[in-house]
Amino acid sequence: MNYVQVIEGTTQFLIPWQDDAAHFPPGSAPVFFNRRMELNRDATILLLKELLPAEYLDLMAATGVRALRVANECEIPVIANDRDFEAIRFLKANAQRLGLPVRVVNRDANALLSTEKFEVVDLDPFGSPAPFIDSAVRSARKYLFVTATDTAPLCGAHLKAGMRRYAAVPMNTQYHPEVGLRMLIGHVAREMMKYDRGFEPLLSFSFEHFHRTHLAVVPGVRAADRTLASLGFIHQCPHCSFRSVEAGLVPSGRTCPGCSVALLPIGPLWIGDIADRELCLRLLERIPGVEFGSKARLSRLLRILAAELPVLPHYDYHKEAKRLGVSPPAMDILLERLVQKGYGASRAHYSGTAVLTDAPPEVLEEVLSL
Ligand SMILES: C[S@@+](CC[C@H](N)C(=O)[O-])C[C@H]1O[C@@H](n2cnc3c(N)ncnc32)[C@H](O)[C@@H]1O
Ligand SMILES: [Zn+2]
Numbered sequence: 001m002n003y004v005q006v007i008e009g010t011t012q013f014l015i016p017w018q019d020d021a022a023h024f025p026p027g028s029a030p031v032f033f034n035r036r037m038e039l040n041r042d043a044t045i046l047l048l049k050e051l052l053p054a055e056y057l058d059l060m061a062a063t064g065v066r067a068l069r070v071a072n073e074c075e076i077p078v079i080a081n082d083r084d085f086e087a088i089r090f091l092k093a094n095a096q097r098l099g100l101p102v103r104v105v106n107r108d109a110n111a112l113l114s115t116e117k118f119e120v121v122d123l124d125p126f127g128s129p130a131p132f133i134d135s136a137v138r139s140a141r142k143y144l145f146v147t148a149t150d151t152a153p154l155c156g157a158h159l160k161a162g163m164r165r166y167a168a169v170p171m172n173t174q175y176h177p178e179v180g181l182r183m184l185i186g187h188v189a190r191e192m193m194k195y196d197r198g199f200e201p202l203l204s205f206s207f208e209h210f211h212r213t214h215l216a217v218v219p220g221v222r223a224a225d226r227t228l229a230s231l232g233f234i235h236q237c238p239h240c241s242f243r244s245v246e247a248g249l250v251p252s253g254r255t256c257p258g259c260s261v262a263l264l265p266i267g268p269l270w271i272g273d274i275a276d277r278e279l280c281l282r283l284l285e286r287i288p289g290v291e292f293g294s295k296a297r298l299s300r301l302l303r304i305l306a307a308e309l310p311v312l313p314h315y316d317y318h319k320e321a322k323r324l325g326v327s328p329p330a331m332d333i334l335l336e337r338l339v340q341k342g343y344g345a346s347r348a349h350y351s352g353t354a355v356l357t358d359a360p361p362e363v364l365e366e367v368l369s370l
Helices: 035-051 065-074 085-098 109-115 130-139 151-155 159-166 176-193 221-229 277-289 295-307 317-324 331-340 361-368
Strands: 003-008 011-016 056-058 078-081 102-105 118-123 140-148 197-207 210-219 231-236 243-247 264-270 345-347 354-357
Touching (some): 035 140, 035 210, 056 065, 065 085, 130 176, 151 159, 151 210, 159 176, 176 197, 176 210, 176 221, 176 231, 197 277, 197 295, 277 295, 295 345, 331 354
Parallel strands (some): 056 078, 078 102
Antiparallel strands (some): 140 210
């Protein structure tokens, strides 16, 4: 096999080389490295520099880029696991070349999590993390990080797969990335709270083709009850953009005030905060001191997350404008108009046309039609 040396962050490592650059879809190559996940890894490195945990488990480490970067750039003791023996060979070779003290483990993820506890568990699988969440929440002492790339099941585009994996009902809406992220966090919440533990979301986001959440585990029944209180439903009108949010695990029957039709419940979902805004600001302060390939994109993401209004779900205001047959104003003008009417309004990180506001739909329609 040929090798190529790549650098991500300030860490150099070897990966297997193929003609189609450094990206091997599942099954096409024994060892995996996906350059498109750089921002995902950069965000985790930045957060770990702030949290400085005593140890970090990369549960599905593949070539080891994430694990090696954590060991090298955060100077945290790292455990890197993968069930693929070929991946383990690369991991070991890379760790040795860099002189990094990485403990390399070659086990099935669920078996490892069922026999050992780790301060940080980072779950970064191909596709859905659902088969690993139960054992991950049992093993994670302080922090649990999860990536999901099965965006179609999570957002309702593949409805039945979403229902089977996450035991909740998604819906393909104009705010589908938000449904996906809140489906994922909601599922982790239900798996976590059955063990009388809860969590606080530190940093969660949807970006391109994946969802990512970083959660701080909080032990105890009271924390579990707080987590339970952040589960609920979005009720969506099938005809217009009216929506309402309800806490709890049993959705009530609700009707659209404009269309007089039954609203459709989406969930149960996480309806609480997705990120700690103060923490996002602290992470932003760290950005000038790091060498990240995704520096500009990550700064923008953190700035938006820090300023997101705590309401849900967002509107895609271009889709709203299209529905109304009007041409959309610039984002800043729209936000300004909503604020002038006395409502809160902010961008949302889900897309360049995502708006969060506590204004009712008729006010949004009014300011879009000016
Ligand atoms: C998406 S890759 C991980 C990428 C890596 N975390 C990174 O940031 O570069 C998924 C890896 O999970 C491993 N994997 C899949 N199922 C597993 C299981 N049940 N136990 C352990 N490893 C598993 C695969 O061998 C593959 O290397
Ligand atoms: Zn309606």
